Amino acid sequence: MTGGSSRYDAGEVRGSHRQAERLNPPNPLWGSNGVAFGPDGRLYVAQFLAGKISAVDPATGDVEVVVPMDGPVESPDDLAFGADGSMYIADLVPGRVWRRSPEGEYTLVSAEVRVPNGITCVGDRLFVNEMKMNGRLLELFPEGGDPVVLTDGLAFGNAMQLGPDGCLYYPHMISRQVWRIPPDGGVPEVVAEDVHDPVAVRFDLGGVLHVLSRGPEGIVTRVDLHGSGSRSLVTSGVTGLDNAAFDAENRMFVSSFASGGITELRPDGRTRPVVPRGLDGPYGVTIDLGGTVYAADHYRVARPEQPDEGGSGDVTTEILQPFFHGITADGDLLHTTSQFGTVQTYDPAAGTTRLRANGLNQPLGIATRADGALVVAETGAGRVVAIDGTDTVTVLAEGLDHPVDVALDAGQRCYVSDDRRGAILRIDDGEAVPVAEGLGAPQGLAVHGDELFTVDTEHRRLWSVSLTTGVARVEAESLAVGIPPGTDPRPAPALFTHQVPGLAHRFAGLTAAPDGSLLLSANGEGTVVRLTPARSDP
Numbered sequence: 001m002t003g004g005s006s007r008y009d010a011g012e013v014r015g016s017h018r019q020a021e022r023l024n025p026p027n028p029l030w031g032s033n034g035v036a037f038g039p040d041g042r043l044y045v046a047q048f049l050a051g052k053i054s055a056v057d058p059a060t061g062d063v064e065v066v067v068p069m070d071g072p073v074e075s076p077d078d079l080a081f082g083a084d085g086s087m088y089i090a091d092l093v094p095g096r097v098w099r100r101s102p103e104g105e106y107t108l109v110s111a112e113v114r115v116p117n118g119i120t121c122v123g124d125r126l127f128v129n130e131m132k133m134n135g136r137l138l139e140l141f142p143e144g145g146d147p148v149v150l151t152d153g154l155a156f157g158n159a160m161q162l163g164p165d166g167c168l169y170y171p172h173m174i175s176r177q178v179w180r181i182p183p184d185g186g187v188p189e190v191v192a193e194d195v196h197d198p199v200a201v202r203f204d205l206g207g208v209l210h211v212l213s214r215g216p217e218g219i220v221t222r223v224d225l226h227g228s229g230s231r232s233l234v235t236s237g238v239t240g241l242d243n244a245a246f247d248a249e250n251r252m253f254v255s256s257f258a259s260g261g262i263t264e265l266r267p268d269g270r271t272r273p274v275v276p277r278g279l280d281g282p283y284g285v286t287i288d289l290g291g292t293v294y295a296a297d298h299y300r301v302a303r304p305e306q307p308d309e310g311g312s313g314d315v316t317t318e319i320l321q322p323f324f325h326g327i328t329a330d331g332d333l334l335h336t337t338s339q340f341g342t343v344q345t346y347d348p349a350a351g352t353t354r355l356r357a358n359g360l361n362q363p364l365g366i367a368t369r370a371d372g373a374l375v376v377a378e379t380g381a382g383r384v385v386a387i388d389g390t391d392t393v394t395v396l397a398e399g400l401d402h403p404v405d406v407a408l409d410a411g412q413r414c415y416v417s418d419d420r421r422g423a424i425l426r427i428d429d430g431e432a433v434p435v436a437e438g439l440g441a442p443q444g445l446a447v448h449g450d451e452l453f454t455v456d457t458e459h460r461r462l463w464s465v466s467l468t469t470g471v472a473r474v475e476a477e478s479l480a481v482g483i484p485p486g487t488d489p490r491p492a493p494a495l496f497t498h499q500v501p502g503l504a505h506r507f508a509g510l511t512a513a514p515d516g517s518l519l520l521s522a523n524g525e526g527t528v529v530r531l532t533p534a535r536s537d538p
Contacts, residue, residue, distance in 0.1 A: 007050075007063075008484045008524035015476035018462065018518070018531040023293060024304040024315050026480075027278030027526030028063045029054065031298075032255035032262060034078030034119070034159065035245045039085045039102075043245060043253055043262060046076035048092065049280055049298065049503070051490075053079065056262050058253060061274045070488040072106050073098055075503055077131075078159055078243065080121045086142075088126055090116040093494050093502040097128055099142050110140050112147055114498045118160040118170055118200075122183055129157030129170055132500050137170060137181065151181055151188045159200030159243045163225070164207035171198035171211065178211055178223075192223050192231075200243045205250040212241040212254065216320040220244075220254075220265065234269045238277070239317045240299060258299045258320060260526070278315050279304065279526040284336075284365070284444075284509035285519050288329040293519060295528055296324035296336060298504065301346065304528045318348060325507055326366040326376070326405070335374055337363040339495060339504040343376060343387060356391050362495065364507055365405030365445065370412050377403040377416055379505075380495075384416055384427060397427045404507065405445040407452070409467060417442040417454050424454060424465060436465045436472045441482075444510030446518060453518055455508045457482035462510075462520070462531060476531055480524035481508040 006026035013020035030050030038044050042055040044066065051074050053067035067073050067089070075093040082088060085102040088109065097109040097116055109126070117131035127150075129137040135154035138147045150168075155177075160170035167180040169191065176195050181188040192211065198221075199214035207226070213219040218236035223229065240258025244265075247253065252265045253274065261277030279302060282295035295302050301318040326337035334346045335356070343357040343366070357363070362380030369375055374387040375396065382400040385393050402420035409415070414427040419441040425432040440458035447453070452465040453475070462476040483489065483506075493503035509521040518531040 006480070006525040008480045009486075012478065013476050013529070013531075014478050015462070015474065017464075017473070017534055018476040019534055020476065021530045021532070022522075023519075023528040023530060024278055025276065025527070027260050027280070028275050029260040029262070030526070031257055031280040032260045032275075033242045033257055034076070034090070035243045035253065035255045035262070036079050036081055037245050037247060038081055038087070041247075043247075044079055044081075044087065045255060045262065046079050046089070047260075048075050048077045048257070051075055051493075051503075053087075053089070056275055058247065058251075058262075058264070058274055061262075063275060067100065068487070069483065070490060074490070074493060077117050078119045080119045080126075082121045082126065082142075083124050088119055088121060088142075090119040090128055092117055092131065093497050095497065097126075097140060107142070109142050110147060113138060113140075115500050118158045120160050120162060120168070122162050122168075125183065127160070127168060127183065129154060129160060131156050131158055131173075132498055133174070137168070139183070148185075150183070150185050153188075154179075158198075159202070159212075161201060161203055163203055163209070165225075169201045169203075169209065171195075171201055173197070173199060173214070178209075191225070192221075192229075195221055196233075199241060202244045202246065202252075204246050204252065210244065210252070212244055214240055214242065214257070216240070216317060218254075218256075234265070234267070236263070236265050236269060236271055238263050238265070238271065239320055258297075258317065259302075259315065279528070281506070281523045281526070282509070282521040282528060283325040283504075283507045283523065284327040285521045285528055286327045286329040286334070286511050287513050287519060288334075289331070291513075293528060294318060294327055294329065294334060295521065296327040296509070298323055298325070300324065301327065301334065301336065319346060319351075319353075321353070323501065323504060325504060326364050326509070328366050328368055328511075330368040335366055335368060337366050337376060339364060339379070340501050343374060356387050357393055360385070360393075362505075365403075365407075365417070365509075367406045367408050367414075369408060375406050375408065375414055377406045379403055384414065397430050397432055400425070400432055404443045405454075405509070407445040407447045409447045409450075409452075415445060415447065415452060417445045419443050419457065422458075424452060435467075435470065436463070439463055439472070443481075443508045444521065446510045446512040448512035448516055448518075453510060453512065455479065455481055455510050455520060457506075457508050462518070479508075479520065479529075480522040480527070481520070482506065482524055484524060
């Protein structure tokens with residue numbers, strides 16, 4: 001199996017029963033959020049979904065992990081550098097702001113900021129805002145002292161910066177506005193209204209205001225603050241812009257929460273990939289009757305495309321919308337789950353979405369029954385439920401430990417994986433009957449013919465279980481699933497923080513294609529892998 005550089009040192013897939021081929025290259029960054037140039041001239045990238053920060057050489061694209069996944073920082077969303085070279089980090093989910101000294105030592109600056117996101121330094125001064133309704137903008141004091149609130153009422157704050165007039169500029173993402181306020185306090189003032197999905201404000205070296213859009217087109221709005229207030233738009237094509245930084249030559253580099261990567265964006269809209277974009281996860285994966293593969297990639301549904309002989313495959317965004325985790329194709333429709341509580345049906349042809357269920361407790365794996373009902377693993381509730389055509393929810397089984405994925409055989413019997421119990425269970429009249437145990441941490445589940453397949457994220461294996469004999473065997477090993485080898489596990493992140501979505505739990509999905517191959521969400525490296533039966537297999 002070949003491909004580009006990976007964020008995951010997994011080695012090659014091994015196994016005499018399956019041959020592996022990536023549908024898209026590995027994604028070196030686990031999503032890319034806040035970016036800032038450090039004193040060494042490298043671009044530092046916060047990766048919220050990974051819980052780490054990497055430094056990128058803008059000339060070569062080389063990536064070096066600076067803040068590892070098993071360090072004290074849990075969910076970095078933005079970062080800034082102080083005058084002494086210290087890195088300040090907004091750790092969103094636990095509500096912490098960190099200082100990382102030039103020597104690499106961590107100090108907790110504050111645990112009093114709720115959903116901290118936008119962060120910036122003005123000389124030795126540190127400012128941070130909150131990504132929530134009625135959020136605050138505060139000044140923090142790394143050497144000690146109570147935070148000072150400059151203003152509140154933010155409609156989801158995010159990336160901010162000091163402008164050439166000496167004021168702090170920041171977006172209200174929900175109300176589509178850009179505001180400013182003096183760093184010593186005062187009355188906040190609206191600078192621009194009806195801005196396209198503003199997620200970050202940045203000034204170039206000439207003092208021109210750039211407002212990034214978090215939408216699918218990758219729009220950047222330039223606002224003339226020195227004259228009439230006129231605007232000009234640049235459409236980058238970078239889906240889900242998150243942040244930007246300008247280097248000493250006034251070159252603009254942008255990040256994407258939806259697909260990772262780092263891209264140089266030129267004033268005329270041309271782009272140069274510095275670090276390639278790809279899949280943030282992926283989580284669930286499915287294939288429709290026409291052979292199109294879809295991946296649920298947290299912020300979007302994406303289509304990884306098989307590489308041709310002349311180059312590597314690409315990833316296309318089907319729909320940009322939070323949040324997608326489980327997915328299954330059903331004719332012309334896609335049914336999806338979000339661990340934040342919803343089940344939806346998406347029609348790619350019409351571009352419409354129908355809400356099927358809301359308020360579920362971490363729904364994850366999903367399958368379609370022959371009668372059209374959706375079968376869902378409600379992971380947080382320890383249940384398997386069905387959703388019929390009228391969107392009525394019925395409990396099929398409860399009292400399970402941690403059901404993750406579901407699959408149906410030709411007789412419409414339901415199977416469920418439980419990654420805490422290490423087992424595959426069959427639901428018989430509401431009772432969970434063990435089919436196979438001792439499988440590590442099975443997540444993704446698929447049925448093809450009389451075989452059941454599952455992904456063990458603990459030992460990074462693909463298992464097959466015969467539905468006629470019950471015999472289990474290892475089909476492939478060294479899969480790029482779960483956290484990278486050698487990384488110390490940390491407690492499961494919080495799904496919600498202050499009524500705002502936090503971090504979803506990782507999920508390695510699996511689906512079977514009609515030809516007997518399996519499609520795996522290699523969520524450790526950001527690829528979809530096709531696992532084809534070896535020719536020597538019967």
